[in-house]
Amino acid sequence: MSNMYIITTLVRKDILLYLQNRKAILITLIAPIVMAAFFGYVFNTDSNKKPSKTPIALVDKDASTLSAAIAAKFSADATLDIVTTSEDEALKLVRSGKRRAAIVLPPNFERDINVQSSSDAKPAITIQYDPSQAYILGIINGVMTQYVMAAIVKNQFGRNAPEKLLPFRAKATEVTTNSAQKYNSFAHSFAGMTVQFILFMGIEFGIGLLLMRRQDIWKRLRIAPISLVDMIASRIIASTMVGLGLITAIYIAAIGLFGVRVAGNWLGFIAIIIAFALFNASFGLLIAAIGKSPEVARSIAIICHSHFGDAGRRMGTVIYISCVAAEPIATHPDLLGN
Incomplete structure (x- = not known):
């Protein structure tokens, strides 16, 4: 039995198990869309309107x-x-x-x-x-x-x-990547919310591996001629594929319902999404490896996510810049603004 066949089978198993939990899929899809829509409306600006007083x-x-x-x-x-x-x-x-x-x-x-x-x-x-x-x-x-x-x-x-x-007069001009492209607050909010919720999904994939150790399925897998490398590789691939699917679904909603557009390079945008999905899968397994038990891993995940939130927002900003380049950074604390 080749390693590729084993990995493919395990990946298929992990994806099917994830798809069986329809509530988790709906929450992972609907929650970021709803929150991104809310923040998009909050930060929505119209250059034709007068500035807020x-x-x-x-x-x-x-x-x-x-x-x-x-x-x-x-x-x-x-x-x-x-x-x-x-x-x-x-x-x-x-x-x-x-x-x-x-x-x-x-x-x-x-x-x-x-x-x-x-x-x-x-x-x-x-x-x-x-x-x-x-x-x-x-x-x-x-x-x-x-x-x-x-x-x-x-x-x-x-x-x-x-x-x-007075030797001068002030003139305000919006700055974006494209002078014809107006700022779209939904591009920023969807990037940020997508990153945050996909991070949670990756952490759950890692913790799920620890939960398997407490069940008979882990013993069956260890008895079978499957190496630990094959199991970890299949877990990373499955988590990456699920992450890519969720990001794609969220951005279909963003493009179709909220007018988000990729004004930059499509290949660069896709490469960033693939890189983030792969990173997210590896990050979840890292949390599991450090925690070594579901309870400890969840505690570490909370700590990491609270401190990792800034990096997550920055990754969201990278994804967002691929759509349009403008961010209401003045609304953030100095720690995030800098």
Whole structure:
């Protein structure tokens, strides 16, 4: 009996056993599609729509011409949702999460700006922000510096001074692999969810090998003229083929229902998927070899998956880049963004 015949028979056995568990197949197929659709809608952007606005509270204690000009600049910003209110009300809005931060212009702000003669005399604009939204502080500092300086220059040097003094203007342009290809958030979400769920499938294949050791089928296999290398090779091949089938089915849904397109090289896209399926099969067996029992292997799998999630997302990003190249990376923590 040749090794190829033995491996083929074992692969066929593993695939048939997996196909018998229809619930597992449906969950492995439906769950990533549903979650990818959800995240795709959450991160879906339309370049024709106005950018989402950041809710900010503005407190004007000065009530001067200068502070009114600053408030007008903030209100005209397309990226900010400004509400002018009292300081106490602004604090309540920030604490309740209805506003990301509050900008407080101090009393006598215009007078102090005009009479200041040293750094100690500079009036202080207070920014009260939610610590969980610390990233907003840098945004507000940049926008506030621009608008306050523009209002001050306009107030001191004339009506049209800011437009004449600014040496540039900002123009926003979307960057993708293809200038005619718009960003598709579903391409990113489907790549990420596919990688995460296929990883779980590979781990289950590895743990399944440990469960076989507790059953009579393992004894029968060991009695038969089958080497350990043949068993491991057949397990890797079977897991790889199942992974390829699941990825193909998920991406058929992505292409047919959500408009995901492979804008890059099709051969490269297929090569990445095959490489990931093979890696996933080997990773599941690695977990099984380290754990040596189903209980320990599952615990190791949880730890590895939690730490391996970043690498999984990066692999998902590699698959995703084959479709379109743009990622809402600003929504990720610094650890993932870097």
